[in-house]
Amino acid sequence: MRTHLTSTAAAALLLVGLGAAAAEDVIIQPEQETVIREYVKKQPLASVKVPGVELNVGTALPDTVELHEVPNVKYRYTVIDNRTVVVDPDTHKIIKVYD
Known part of the structure; x- marks a missing residue:
């Protein structure tokens, strides 16, 4: 039983890590x-x-942050602390930060 729980916990941590890496x-x-x-x-x-x-990159923005469309591009953008950030609208994760 203990081995099964350890394996499950390890798998969960691996999936969390893969999600962060994907962003x-x-x-x-x-x-x-x-x-x-x-x-x-x-x-x-x-x-x-x-x-x-x-x-x-990889930080998720709160759903309350308004994202703005860029024509013909999947991604959205906003300006936070005078820096333009490009965001994946599906996950609200930052994929690019422009200074």
């Missing part, structure tokens, strides 16, 4: 990155504050 493995294609960069320059947003959130 960091999102690769924005160069064409999409160009579209995103040009669009956010033309459509500047007011910076917002999100207390307690570190702006790192």
Whole structure:
């Protein structure tokens, strides 16, 4: 019984680690990155504050943070603490941070 619980706990930790790694493995294609960069320059947003959130790839933003569309691109963006962040709208995880 103890071995089974240890195996289950190890499997759960492995899955959590894989989920975090998956967010960091999102690769924005160069064409999409160009579209995103040009669009956010033309459509500047007011910076917002999100207390307690570190702006790192893989960090999930609260659902209360408004994400803005970029035409013809799956990902969304917002500006937090004067830094533009690109977010996966399905997971709300940051996939890119622009200074």
